[in-house]
Amino acid sequence: MSTPANLRYAASHEWLDPETGRVGITDHAQNALSDVVFYEAPKIGRQVKAKEAVAVVESVKAASDIYSPVDGEIVEVNEALAAEPALVNTDPYGKGWLFKVRVADPAQAAALHDAAAYDALAAQS
Numbered sequence: 001m002s003t004p005a006n007l008r009y010a011a012s013h014e015w016l017d018p019e020t021g022r023v024g025i026t027d028h029a030q031n032a033l034s035d036v037v038f039y040e041a042p043k044i045g046r047q048v049k050a051k052e053a054v055a056v057v058e059s060v061k062a063a064s065d066i067y068s069p070v071d072g073e074i075v076e077v078n079e080a081l082a083a084e085p086a087l088v089n090t091d092p093y094g095k096g097w098l099f100k101v102r103v104a105d106p107a108q109a110a111a112l113h114d115a116a117a118y119d120a121l122a123a124q125s
Contacts, residue, residue, distance in 0.1 A: 009118035
């Protein structure tokens with residue numbers, strides 16, 4: 001399993017890049033979902049709270065809510081996923097990112113799990 005050290009991780013299996021505000025699902029999560037076939041993006045400009053369901057990914061197995069890891073504003077969505085949702089599976093930390101949030105409180109981002117803590121959490125699920 002790949003868990004980049006520069007990212008922060010929510011217990012609900014989303015990652016946040018604190019430098020860019022990009023959010024996606026972890027390698028562990030995309031593997032559990034299997035083949036992602038659809039992505040319902042949040043609306044740009046939407047104000048979100050940490051742990052609030054803001055998007056949906058559908059796989060051949062199930063539909064899953066995606067939660068914002070922090071409070072903030074949705075400022076961008078990954079338009080490429082409309083045509084190629086499988087990017088979530090093939091490149092979850094790169095081209096498969098889901099949305100970008102303007103982080104309201106950097107302390108919330110810092111309070112998320114680091115890679116080692118997330119790996120320990122993911123190993124239990």
